Amino acid sequence: MKLEQELKSTKPMPARQRATLNILFTASWLDCAMTRQLRPFSLTPPQYNILRILNGSAPKGLSVLDIKSRMLDRSSNVSRLVEKLRLADLAERVPHGKDRRMVVVTISEKGKKMLADIEQARFMDGNDVVAPKLSEAELLELAHLLDKFRE
Amino acid sequence: MKLEQELKSTKPMPARQRATLNILFTASWLDCAMTRQLRPFSLTPPQYNILRILNGSAPKGLSVLDIKSRMLDRSSNVSRLVEKLRLADLAERVPHGKDRRMVVVTISEKGKKMLADIEQARFMDGNDVVAPKLSEAELLELAHLLDKFRE
DNA sequence: TTGTTTTAAGTGTCAAAACATTTAAGTTTG
């Protein structure tokens, strides 16, 4: 459905406003869909984000600040989120050898397995639940316009 | 900056993932910028969202559920947000004539003035702070692709 | 060395989101 219908907007919007609101609305829509998909795994979207970051940097691991700088939402409290993952045995935390202020966080085997299970659930019928209508070229164009939007 | 640089991603991402993460990242970036702009007015982005919805439907006003259905983030608790606005004298709440379950919420004169002040702050040097690099056509294309993304 | 500054991580606190539940008024159906 078009944005105007979704937001029941009566008057036509200027292009910049329409694009801006559409980004915020689509992100909220995505977050809602992700939350629903992650619920069976008792993970929130920020926790899932961290788990994927850790998986991408395995087996080396990352410091708390390194994780934070790679997150979608830079305002999240990584210390507490990592602690949640650790309590669920999805991540491990070991003190850094050289710099004793630092902590190295890694994904656990259980964490890797959970990521694999989530992937399987997402691609249930062969393709992703999200954005099936967009072609490869359109997806690239969308990402490019968003990069330009933030300049 | 491109998404890969922002997230310090090493490996190249598939197009769909790149578009999806970019939507989430750009929305977070936007929310952060809006929060900063609204801080001097002691308004949060959801409160500002409601104020604009009420302004758009003035002088008629809307019920709590009508506001909710027009919001960017459908999971927000409109009752409590409206109460905040009312305490700041930015909105008014009157019982509905026919249906006594309903409440009609309207923007106050002070609320309208605050919206005008915020607009003025946003367009400081003649044009919007956000997305100045995108042409009219690109903004339309971006909004169109996002509409299609949600299908 | 010693005092200052910077950096990494964790914590405290308050507001907001998430989600279920409750209350009350309206609607429908037997």
Add this chain to the structure above:
DNA sequence: CAAACTTAAATGTTTTGACACTTAAAACAA
């Protein structure tokens, strides 16, 4: 009409985000 159902708004509770502050370690400068 009365009971069951539905809808509108509010509230209760738990979790999370926002953001300042603290603690501890490292780097730096006099």
